[in-house]
Amino acid sequence: MTEYAIRAENVVKRFGDFAAINNITLNVPKGSIYGFLGPNGCGKSTTIRVLTGLLHPSDGKVDVLGLEIPRQSELLRLKIGYMTQKFSLYDDLSVEENLEFIGQIFGMPRSELKVRINEQLKTYGLDQRRKQRVGGMSGGQKQRLSLAAATMHKPELLFLDEPTSAVDPENRREFWEQLFDLSDQGTTILVTTHYMDEAERCHRLAIMESGEIRADGEPET
Numbered sequence: 001m002t003e004y005a006i007r008a009e010n011v012v013k014r015f016g017d018f019a020a021i022n023n024i025t026l027n028v029p030k031g032s033i034y035g036f037l038g039p040n041g042c043g044k045s046t047t048i049r050v051l052t053g054l055l056h057p058s059d060g061k062v063d064v065l066g067l068e069i070p071r072q073s074e075l076l077r078l079k080i081g082y083m084t085q086k087f088s089l090y091d092d093l094s095v096e097e098n099l100e101f102i103g104q105i106f107g108m109p110r111s112e113l114k115v116r117i118n119e120q121l122k123t124y125g126l127d128q129r130r131k132q133r134v135g136g137m138s139g140g141q142k143q144r145l146s147l148a149a150a151t152m153h154k155p156e157l158l159f160l161d162e163p164t165s166a167v168d169p170e171n172r173r174e175f176w177e178q179l180f181d182l183s184d185q186g187t188t189i190l191v192t193t194h195y196m197d198e199a200e201r202c203h204r205l206a207i208m209e210s211g212e213i214r215a216d217g218e219p220e221t
């Protein structure tokens with residue numbers, strides 16, 4: 001029997017009269033890379049915000065990692081990582097300071113935090129840049145740091161909202177290698193994208209249009 005990290009049933013999110021997501025049903029198998037493909041404004045980010053518990057759905061049922069969302073969102077917070085669409089780390093802090101700050105938010109003890117930061121800097125090829133201020137870094141480097149930050153606390157489930165929109169093709173490929181590594185380690189990943197080639201790399205794919213899921217299945221190769 002397939003175990004699911006996310007089960008969402010007939011979920012609606014209205015802003016006033018406008019339904020940004022309209023009756024979507026979604027099952028994300030544990031350990032899979034699940035892609036969300038769709039044009040601007042179709043509701044990808046809104047869906048992620050509802051699944052993480054940041055937005056309350058207007059209707060429908062949401063179960064994430066066995067927790068009822070939004071009621072149990074607070075318990076979910078420590079089990080998930082969320083890389084937002086816009087870069088959301090501190091430009092004025094160094095690479096290392098950003099990771100330290102995130103680790104503290106997640107309540108990691110100092111000794112563990114130091115070890116984990118070194119591990120992350122190595123995994124994401126940032127150990128030479130640990131003292132560098134983030135403001136001056138390239139798009140690709142910032143995205144790698146964002147992924148390092150989102151995975152500091154080893155979340156079971158990772159939400160990535162257009163993680164490679166500011167990244168060139170070479171760095172995008174490398175970024176996806178990192179996602180496959182995380183997936184191999186058992187992390188479930190929900191990732192939104194505009195790129196067909198990225199969509200094809202997902203284990204499962206949902207195609208969204210005007211707040212609805214038009215198709216859902218394994219990408220055809």
Ligand SMILES: Nc1ncnc2c1ncn2[C@@H]1O[C@H](COP(=O)(O)OP(=O)(O)OP(=O)(O)O)[C@@H](O)[C@H]1O
Pocket residue numbers: 015020038039040041042043044045046047085
């Ligand atoms: N807080 C809000 N209040 C009102 N309307 C909103 C709000 N958030 C999103 N919307 C609307 O809901 C729709 C879906 O937005 P959403 O950001 O989820 O799309 P998206 O698929 O992530 O788009 P993009 O690819 O541009 O990131 C859009 O029409 C947007 O204007």
Ligand SMILES: [Mg+2]
Pocket residue numbers: 044045046085161
């Ligand atoms: Mg979006």
